[in-house]
Amino acid sequence: MDILNSYFINVLVVAGIYVILSLGLNLTIGFAGQVSLGHAAFYAIGAYTAAILSSKFGYSIWMTLPIAAVVTWVIGALLGLPSLRVKEDFLAVVTMGLGLIIQSLVLNLKITGGPMGIGNIKPVSLFNHSLGMFGFFVFEVALIVILIFVMKRMVNSRFxxxxxxxxxxxxxxDTLGINTTKYKVLAFAIGAMYAGIAGTLFAHYFTYVSPDSFGFMESATILSMVVIGGLGSIKGSVIGAVILSMAPELLRGLKDYRILIYGLLMVMMMRYRPQGLFGDNSLFKLKRKKVSSNVSKEM
Structure with a gap:
């Protein structure tokens, strides 16, 4: 029974990490409309920042979490400024390239441990007492509630x-006086910060990080969660992340076909419900109307 409980809690913890990743990416794609295929890069930056600070300097998560959040926010802003000068398909290619560059760096730099990764990361503790798996899950849920509250306040504000x-x-x-570059960079940086927070949780929960955990397929998986849950929907980010993170466990016997299942789900969603499970259908109606209008003008 204890083994089953541990297994179930582990699945929930991983799902929680993906919820935070999906929230950040949905701000960039769903609300700002900027396609990103390199979200795992910031996930890696957050994880390695926490891993280095913990293993080499003895910092606990209470120190690494805010530091990793600031580091990923700054790097997200710096990388977002040149990246967001391109649009649509070109932006997707640029962000995918950034993801590959970051993965290559963590694979080859000495400070990141190269392909061996970094171990000996401190587990989460409170007053020198380890929280354990269930305690970590409670801490994670509390953090997710705070992050969702902040996200809701942001999307309902002037920003x-x-x-x-x-x-x-x-x-x-642009004609209405909105500084589009400023807002796009801010959205990109905040989305990166959410990924950095998720990376910190990953590092302190598993107490080990390696480059294999932050490849392009990780970015594709997070994007799948956002699209299936619904672009521009906070609820959709949560539900999409929970569904796709638990799907491999529910279909463990078909683990070799996980990517195939993800692809099939994406195709079915795009065919029958392109706005996602909880996305705003009016957004897609408006886009179809614009496309039809442009085609009519060209003809």
Whole structure:
């Protein structure tokens, strides 16, 4: 029974990490409309920042978490500034390239342990007492609640309205006096910060990080969670992450076909419900109307 409970808690903890990753990516894609295929890069930066600080300097998660959040926010802003000058398909290629560069760096730099990774990371403890798996899960849930609350406040604020205006029509937003570059970079940086927080949780929970955990397929998996849950939907980010993170466990006998299942789900969603499970259907109706209008003008 204890083994079953540990296994179930482990699955929930991993699902929670993906929830945070999906929330961050949905801010960038769903609300700001900026396609990113390199979200795992910031996930890796957060994880390795926490791993280095913990293994080499003895920092606990109470120190590594805010530091990793700031580091990924700054790096996200610095990388986002040149990246977001391109649009749509070109942006997707650029962010995918950034992800591959970061993975190559952690694979080859001495400070990251190269292909061997970093171990001896401190587990989460409170007053010098280890929280254990269940305690970590409670801590993670509390953190997710805070992050969802912050996300809701952001998207319902002037900042969120500006992002939605940019998503709908960047040219019109520009003419209305919205600093589109500023808001896009901020969205990219905040999304990166959420990934950095998830990376910190990953490092302190598993107490070991390696480059294999942060490849392109990880970015594709997170993107699948956002698309299936619903672009521009906080609830969708949570549900999509929970569904796709638990799917491999529920279909463990078909683990060799996990990517095939993800692809099939994406195709089915795009065919029958392109807005995702909880996405805003009006957004896709508006886009179809714009596309039809442009085609009519060209003809």
């Amino acid at each position: 969120g309205r500006a992002l939605i205006a940019i998503r709908e029509d960047e040219t019109v937003a």
